[in-house]
Amino acid sequence: MNRLILHIGPHKTGSTYIQRELFNSKEKLLTNNLLYPSTMLEMFGHTGLANSIKTNSLSDFKSEISDINNFSGDVILSSENFFNLDELGIKILEESLEYNDVEIIVFYRQPTIRLLSLWHEYVKSGMTLSYSEFSSRHISKPFMSEELNISIKLNLFLKYFKSGDVRIIDYDESVANKNTLRSFMEAIGRKGLLDESYAVINKRINFYDLEVLRCLHHLSKGGELKGHALRLKYFKNRYIFKEILDKRIFPFLSGNSIPLKIGGSFIDHAMADLMNNEYAFKVSNNGNFEIENILLPSSVWMLNLEMVSEIHGIYTMLVDMD
Template identity: 25%
Template sequence: METDCTRRHEGVPPLPSGTRLLHIGPHKTGTTSIQGAMFAAKDRLGEHGVLWPATTRHPMEAVLAACARPGMMGDAGPSEKQWLQLVDRVNGAGRAVTSVISSEFFADAPDDATIGRIVAQLGGDSVHVLVTLRPLAKIMPSQWQQYVQNGLRMGYEEWLDHMLRKAPYEKPNPSFWRRHRHDRLVERWVRAVGAERVTVVVVDDRDRDGLMRTFEQLLGLPQGLLQEVPDTANRSLTLAETEMLRNLNKEFRGNGLPDELYSKLVRHGAVMHMKNACSPTPQDVKICTPQWAVEAAAEIGAEMARSIGATGVRVLGDPALLSAVPKPGTETLAEPRIAPEVAAQALYGALAAAAAAPIRNTAPVKSRTVHQTSSRELVKVLGHRCLKRLRRR
């Protein structure tokens, strides 16, 4: 049976010229694919009256500043200037040009006042909000490994237990339900722009190009203009890679090393190089969600679909996908083991980052002899000495 999920959405007219299309994600719903495709095609968009105002694929720092949200662990804080520069490029394009601003971090906007300010700065009545959604059961493993990349030390099943069974479901990641209680996310933005200026797209993973074609329709672009751009730096980690990083996080935090060191050497060094240099193989063990959590996520998905429908927003795609329960996997759960070459690439990435980038603002360390210092404290001392040498360089 053919549905709107498996073909171009018929009868979806382009948005009016001059619309400021605000794609708010949330995370893990195809945002990276859209951002990469739009950025790659930005020089051709102008021929069709469309502007990609960001100077990069993803204006993350600008949006973090707009939402008053801190940067990633150890990164420099975002600047309001970056957001205002993006707003100026949007407003400077004129009323005849449709602008597209896409960032999943808009979903982190903390309150109605922040959302209202963002909408007002981007043009008020010209703003149309686009929300892309996928089933929670497919989002949760991706979000867990992403949190691990930002320092999380909790295992997957324990994390699921906290997110699904331990009210108020705020520990260890309060941002998760802020982003992924999708009905409340839609309601917050409806309060700012009205239901008639919100479109929800339910992404069907079986239709790889479906989201691209939907964006083309909404923007009045020729079919096929937007093409997926491979981005190895954004790939999800395998279970073995995630577990290696999670255990590193435990040692890192347990030894009190500074967050800036984590940002430079681990996230932007070891992890980034490992992602770029190594592709997952069929032998790699995937992050597997237990059946109880899949069923719990489907129940929440059904409730969210009903609530979204009641808001009166336009929904493209099949809302039933949000509550579908996939059949249990038949694969044998092997013990995750990281390949030696993957570990070597991660280590090399950390060493290359250490050699390339000085790290500042580190706390002084008291001098001690080796015999007076425990092995745990030695790691901390050596880490700080490494920072001091990098700073001198």
């Protein structure tokens, strides 16, 4: 019987890397009776499909979905945005895909470190919340947060994909062993089919650049240069104001930063226990949780008028550039 392999992410668990490798190997996969559709894509993943459900435009992909449902072999659909679907969206996705044999693939990453990585990514894209502002609503009620407690969303998928089987992959272990793709292929029963390239995608930028970018996003509200375009322009032209950053702004940020330890918290231990109890999934760390020691700029640095003036100057330069 045909099998649907639904890789739902979530965000910041190596999904883009896996999608790129699957996309680049789609001909080899096809010769092995595995379809990785080259339609409904954004970058390398099937985010177009996930987003069409959110925007009530799934009918735009009627032909593509028909091709998937009629394929004689196994089909892989992959998008982190599947994880972001609400309950109605998951129901619509299930109803559109005519499969009785479904495997739901999800990567488990230490929750508090994943939360930090999510905040980092959102700031890069235009969010202006500080880490404490962003994380507090999750950490205050961790078991009600879908970002910290991924079982909430997994249970919704299993509610509608009633014949579905969940395969959980330890992201932290796969990164440590540099076998993220191999772990994915093994989980879907195709061990050894694809080779690992292990190229890092979406690398973090340093926290001082991130803080400058967060402030630039604040200034960009209501302007034409904002979000992704602002980030690209900042890094493309960073060499122009490198001296201002290195000699004035970054040293000031360094002197007004707070040391934080992320990882190995009661939340990480509690969620690991929950995943073990609900899905018999054991985090492969032998009780040794990864801890990140970071320095995050304190928000009080923005009260310094000299620094605010420097950031305004950088923003004005970026806006005035062609």
